[in-house]
Amino acid sequence: MNAPLLDIESARYFLAVAQAQSISAAAVSLGTVQSNVSNRIAQLEGSIGVALLRRHNRGVGLTSAGEALLPHCRELLRLSASAVASVQQVAGGRPELRIGAFHTATASLVPRVLSGFIRENRGVRLTVRAGTTEEIRACLNEGDIDCAFLPGAAVDGTMMVQARFNEQLGWVAKTGTVRPGGRPLMQVLAGLPLYSVRRGALYEASVRLLFQDAGVTPAMPLFQEAGSAEILREMLALGGCFTLAGRSVFAAEVEAGVLEFHAVPGQSPRLQPVLVGVRGRTLPEVPALFVRYAKARAAQPS
Template sequence: MDISLLQTFRSAAESGSISKAAQMLNYAQSNVTAKIKQLEAELQTPLFYRHNRGITLTPAGQTLLTYAEQVLRLLDEARKAVRDTDSPAGPLSVGSMETAAAVRLPAFLANYHRQYPNVDLILKTGPTEELIEAVLSYALEGAFVAGPVRHPELMQERVVEERLVMVTAASQTSTTSADLARTRAILVFRGGCTYRAVLKHWLLEEGIVPVKIMEFGNLDAILGCVAAGLGVSLLPESLAASKASAEGLIRIHAIPERHRTVETVFIYRKDAYYSPAFQAFVAAFKTHSF
């Protein structure tokens, strides 16, 4: 089976359109149509339903897409393995929770870059669930997430244990964290964030119904709104303490001990190809003091 047929098929399946697939691949539309027909003839089954909105995978097409993605991924890994030298270089894509990226990673990433300047490091931030899915789908080579993570296809390395605290505006008078959660708006990251899940579990346990839950896309927005008195949030103490002491805009409040700790772990696939850049990255964070 011709690899170019699989590449064309995957592009058409992902875009849901022959014309969009042609644009992605820089092909003529007729060329994409011909390649798909050639593949269907070779497999003796239709791979797409054609309709006025574009194309949709048939059951056979859905099955083939799974295998096509595996074949193309393995081919890409083979190219990397052949090109790689013993010296770490080239692209490296990893992910991290925003809080870890803000506090735990800057010094480590700076040291890694100084040691391996030929590595093109890409860091993507997001909530834990989103990052786990990205690693599972090979979109990221690894990620710093809240743990523990138990999945048969993943390895995990413990990085650090975080203590969670409630943060409020500096002007907030002293009171219990439960009272604060009961009377203030709760500011959280989007769904999939472990800190949000911990907060939700704690509030359910206390029988607290928040007056309002407000969702934010990044850490700076949450901190800015907390400092302005819009509401309260649950964040790692290491981050909150640095902001409280440096800017004096937020106040820290303890939460119940049973909900106070969460691990940060680094996850990666068991079956992925580990480039020299990735191997050096893992070795470096194992010896780094976070």
């Protein structure tokens, strides 16, 4: 008897459920109805002959069999995407570079690195995905992107760090918000809302840790979403809020005196951006060329 085959759609549905830990949430992300997802998972479990999900009152979790299947689903989808990209590249005659980056990096670091690479490698078809750290990490694992810019704290054992960038990180607010000779900086910031382009678990954890290290408890709910770097820039200029970002993101406004920048003292590598790929995954020619270029850029004095 032939062994059951794992098809692409079943792998896609299973991966969506595993990530969302909810049948209904997976249905939304897949653009279908809950019954379709349930039926697809039931068919997959019936084909393999084991239970893959464990139901509980908060949603679903993976059984040990489901945990074993998960990396194979990711690899199957990655290979499928790679096959399609290879065919399209041959048909279109243009090599492709797919980059992912967390939101703060897309405002300054990524454009700086990519602009020089594209100038030297004209004709490359470029795709850039921006999102929270968690979203970009998922895209990398699933093979939707070749490599990614992430904060150092997001790196795990599945990733290979290709380049480390030295970005000065600090608190940014309207000039005059923090009065010289007044209360300590962190106490002033504790009474203001913090805005970011998008809320992300790792970003929030980093901010809370910095307040904790300073021995300060924020006096109000910190995190709000601006939605875009442009809106965030305008909100900071209007005053009444602050953000945590690399100095280069708002360098022009800081130089013009519109915003003030206060560097985070003793920054650890966990807050610095890195370029990563999936450990053990061989990159196509153009992404591999980009990695070498990024390494050379990261080694240059900022």
